[in-house]
Amino acid sequence: MAEVSVEIRNAVKAHGATLAVDHLSLEVxxxxxxxxxxxxGSGKTTTLRLLAGFERLDQGDILIEGRSMRSVPPNHRPVNLVFQHYALFPHLTVFGNVSFGLEMRRLPKEEIRSRVASVLDMVRLTPKQDRWPAQLSGGEQQRVALARALVNQPSVLLLDEPLGALDQQLRQDMQVELKAIQEQVGITFICVTHxxxxxxxxxxxxxxxxxGRLLQVGSPQEIYEAPASSFVAGFIGVSNTLRGRIARFNGTTCDVTVPGLPTGQAIVARPSAGAGVGSSVTLVLRPERLHLSNEVRVGGFDNVLEGRVSKAVYNGSEMQYLLSLADGISWKARVPNVGEGQKKFLPGEAVFVRWNADEGVVLTE
Amino acid sequence: MSPIAFPPKTISEQGRAERPGLAGWLLAPALGWMGVFFLLPLALVFAISFASRGTYGGVEWTVSVANYLNVIDPLYLKIVLRSLALALATTVWCLVLGFPLAYYIARLPARWQGVWLLLVMIPFWTNFLVRTYAWMFMLRTEGLLNTALIGLGLIASPMEILYSTTAVLIGLVYGYLPFMVLPLYAAIERLAPSLVEAAWDLYASPWAVFRRVILPLTKPGIVAGCLLVFIPSLGAFITPDLLGGAKTMMVGNLIQHEFLVVRDWPFGSAIAFVLMGLVLIGVMAYVKAEESDRGQKEER
Structure with a gap:
């Protein structure tokens, strides 16, 4: 088990009458x-500001490298923050911005110069070190902000919406670059984003x-494929939902009856822990997991629902369909564009939507 | 075409060149006003400063620098230096008192900022002379301040504040504090709070945050505030007259005295111009220092 870098213990922070952070416990x-x-408004930025030390905890504690941060001001915490809009000092050059933290810690001039040089090299800004922040592009400013924090080699680097102000293309490039930099320096990164x-x-x-509450912690795959609640399922990616009740168990699967579907037709699904017969459940299905066909039976799928295409959108890499199922249920489906022979469905066409039991998630509410 | 027309929709160099008259017409009232009521009298005073006093107080149009040489007389030089020191002290006190206040106001929620700025400016609604008289009531031996301090048991006998340099300083700081607070507020309000937090996050102590980030980024406001306080307090004459009494004559009183009592207009004019020269030299020295400082920064 990896060592713990940051531990948030039962943290509470009120903003006026509401709890911005509501009994949050977390280990990084x-x-x-x-x-x-x-x-x-979920409390994620407040959590970050509590970690940086700009806000004080009402209750609970925050430990960084095992040390309580309750009475430690920001300038004595082993963390550095990359601000949302970078907050670069306009009266200092790129070099002046990046060296600021080291100068404040009164490091020898020679060490400051070499550390700033190497971090500027890492973010590819060496040629721009004498520029003023106002002379830089958004992406360059973002990299200066990153360098200004990283040069201090903090125990934890905090990032507040680090890519929020960048355009789409740059944002995707920087996602890859940021991850690569994190792996290179090996510092704990805590990133807040919507x-x-x-x-x-x-x-x-x-x-x-x-x-203000923590709903789920897990790897990206766990979060996406096994959301713990319908809020998480809805917030992460697009999801289709069906509400129903567990009718019976058949070994590893269960039958879910859904009001509005033809009588006798149950959905076969893999039950979540703690669900019993009669439990009311929400079935969550990702749009890309649905298989569409004109025929009822091609290959053995556990579930088949009949519907009609109400909208078809060509998106380059994939087709996006809006489907209307029985009784006003509306689902989305995505089919990757793989080649010429692929069947494309037209609006108004009748389709069968098919999927296997283990492709859906059953949430007990 | 009529001289007042709508400006072109796109302000390009070409568009500007097409209508050279518009800006001139709009400027005309202000320029005319300044010319007639500022430059002309100033030129007149300048001319008078080289003249000499007539036997019965009139102006005799001779040309000499005698008046200027007179200013260097230790008697008058002392007054000028005392006024410079007092104006400097007023400026420093206004800055020390005004900065925290301006910072506080600039960081209030927007709707409270307006209320506080109004409170800062409310004294202007009352005549300055009346407010100075109010200070006389506050500071005199049986005044509010002494009565309160004796009542609280803090002092045994009343302090002699009125008719002293301290009283003048209090009056000047009181009178010019708003001129310091307003430009400071404007500068601090523009300073993003995240810059202060960034410095704090980068290991700067509260003092280092102030010195390395807040101070350099609010410098234009500090300079504006200091000039707005220093210049008028250097020439102030009502406050020293009423609160300082006869003992502490300031250069403002001296000029007033020369014009209205001694009726030596040429000498009064010369003192006024020496004063103006001193301020001008100070401001230019500052601008020069600022320019070379910026030049060095850009070279690095």
Missing amino acids: RRGEFFSILGPS HQEEALTMSDRVAIMHQ
Whole structure:
């Protein structure tokens, strides 16, 4: 088991009458890229500010490298923050910005110069070291902000929406670069974002927050494929849902009856732990896991539902279909474009939607 | 075409060149006003400063620098130096008191900022002379301050504050503090709080945050505030007159005295120009220092 770098113990922080952070407990391992993902107002930014020391805990504790941070001001914490809008000092050059932290710690001039040089080299900004922040592009400013924090070799690097201000193409490039840099320096990264693709792409583990509470922590794959609640399922990617009740168990699978579907037709699914006969459940299915066909039986699938294509969108890499199923249930399906021979469905066409039991997730509420 | 027209929709160099008259017309009232009521009198005072006093107080149009040589007389030089020291002290006190206040206001929620700025400016609604008289009531031997301090048992006998340099300083700081607070507020309000947090996060102690980030980034406001306080307090004459009494004559009183009592307009004019020259030299020295400082930064 990897060592713990950051431990948040039962942290509470109130903003006025609401709890911005509501009894949050969390462990982040050393050297891991950890993302806190949530919609705005979920408490993720407050959590980051508590870690940086800009806000004080009302209850609980935060331990960094085993040391309580309760009464430690930001300038004495072994963490550095990459600010959302970079917060570069406009009156200092790139070099002046990056060397700021080292100068404050009164390191020898020679060491400052060599450490700044090597970190600027890492973010490919050596030729720009005498520029002013206002003379840099958004992507360059972002890299200066990163360098300014990394040069201090903190125990933990905090990132607040690090790619939020960049355009789409740059954002995707920087996702890869940020992850590569993190692996190179081996520092624990804690990244706050509302952008789920960013979190899934870069992180070793992801925490989902909502209304100040922690909903789920896990690897990107666990979060995506085994969401613990319908909020997580809905927040991470697109999901189709069906509400029903467990009718019976058949070994490793169970039958779920769904109101609105033809009588006698049950959905076969893999039950979640703790579900029993009669439990009311939500079935979650990812759009890319659905198989579409004109025929009822091609290959053995556990489940088949009849529907109609209401919308078809060509998206380059894939076809996106909006399907209307029985009784006003509307689902989305995605089919990758793999070649010429592939069947494309047209709006109004009748289709059969098919999937296997283990491709859906059953949530007990 | 009528002189007042709508500006071109795109302000390009070409568009500007097409209408050279518009800007000139809009500037005309201000330029005219300044010319007639500022430059002209100033030129007149400058001319008078080389003249000499007539027997009955009039101006005799001779040309000499005698008035200027007179200013260097130790008697008058002392007054000028005392005024410079007092104006400097006023500026420093206004800065020390005004900065925390301006910082506090600039970091309040937006709706409270307006209320506080209003409170800072409310004294302007009352005549300055009346407010200075109010200070006389506060500071005199049986005044509010002494009564309160004796009542609290902090002092046994009343302090003699009124008619002293301290009283003048208090009055000047009181009078010019808003001129310091407003430009400081404007500068601090523009300083992003995240920059302060960034410095704090990068191991800067609160003092280092102030010195390395807040101070350099609010410098334009500090300079503006200091000039707005220093210049008028250097020439102030109501406050020294009422609160300082006869003992502490300031250069403002001296000029007033020369014009209205001694009726030596040429000498009064010369003192006024020496004063202006001193301020101008100070400001230019600052601008020069600032430029070379920036030049060095850009070279690095």
